[in-house]
Amino acid sequence: MPLIAEGRCPTCQQNVDGRDVASGTVSTIEENVALLEAERVTLVSMQAAAQERGARLAESVQAAEVDLAAARQQVRLLRDELVGPSNAPSLSQVQERLTLESRLRGAAAVKDTSAAVEHDLDELSIRHDDVRARRALLGEETGSTTDAAILGALRDSFQQQIEAYGLRSVPPSQVTIDGRTLLPITDGFELTFDLGLGFSASDTIRTKWAYHTALFEAATTQERGHHLGLVVLDEPRQQETDPRSLAAFLNRLNGDRELGQVLYATSQSAEVFGPLLRDIPHNSLPASGPNLFVLSGDQS
Secondary structure, eight states: OHHHHTTBOTTTOOBOOTTOOOOSOOOOHHHHHHHHHHHHHHHHHHHHHHHHHHHHHHHHHHHHHHHHHHHHHHHHHHHHHHHSOTTSOOHHHHHHHHHHHHHHHHHHHHHHHHHHHHHHHHHHHHHHHHHHHHHHHHTTOOOOHHHHHHHHHHHHHHHHHHHHTTOOSSOGGGEEEOTTTOSEEETTEEOTTSSGGGOOHHHHHHHHHHHHHHHHHHHHHSTTOOOOSEEEEESOOOTTOOHHHHHHHHHHHHHTTTTSEEEEEOOOOHHHHGGGGTTSOOOOOOOSSSSSSOOOSOOO
């Protein structure tokens, strides 16, 4: 590079002093930009530090001016006292006493404020301890007998169904309903209806069948339940679930027909789906063709 050969910096165009040795290597644009950015950050930090130092100095100057004004006032009072009659009261002492009284009143106000803040903090500390104690008890308190019965019915229904539907990924006895979240768990982990924990797609569908049907049964059979009495299923046979599992699911829904209404939508052909419904009372609303919507007319 000619600039290096001439002893000049290719970045700043300044002469290179004797301490630098020309190596023939020129920094890239990215390296120069990084260097300049580092310098900019350094300058900004220096500027911030200088501004902070200037603010502290300004506060010191302001405090010094206040002390200087008080000293000037004291000097004026002493001068007036020297030129005044000897039997006159000392103005400087009067002023000093007034100043001390003013400071005493300010200190008393600060003391009262500190006492009020301390009192408020004591009350907040007591309330905080009470809230922490009550929160700790929340995890230890057991539900009522009615809640325990509802949770037991939910668990029993869920486990009966996953076993009847042929859950394969894990033993059905190892899957239950968590008493806190009311979600299916196995070995302490929530299933969350995904493919985690080695669950197959078909077993995920079986778990969904069992969970929603168990909620339907537990909520509608309890005196204080609030279920709408309506279950809507959109294409339940996903992931090509075993027909035997689907048949067990339909039989379970058939047993729950007195609890509410079940709407079941599927694109499965009547030849395959019909035998599963042979002994199940139902109302069918079939659509012709492979789709629910049949388009007619000129589509151009």
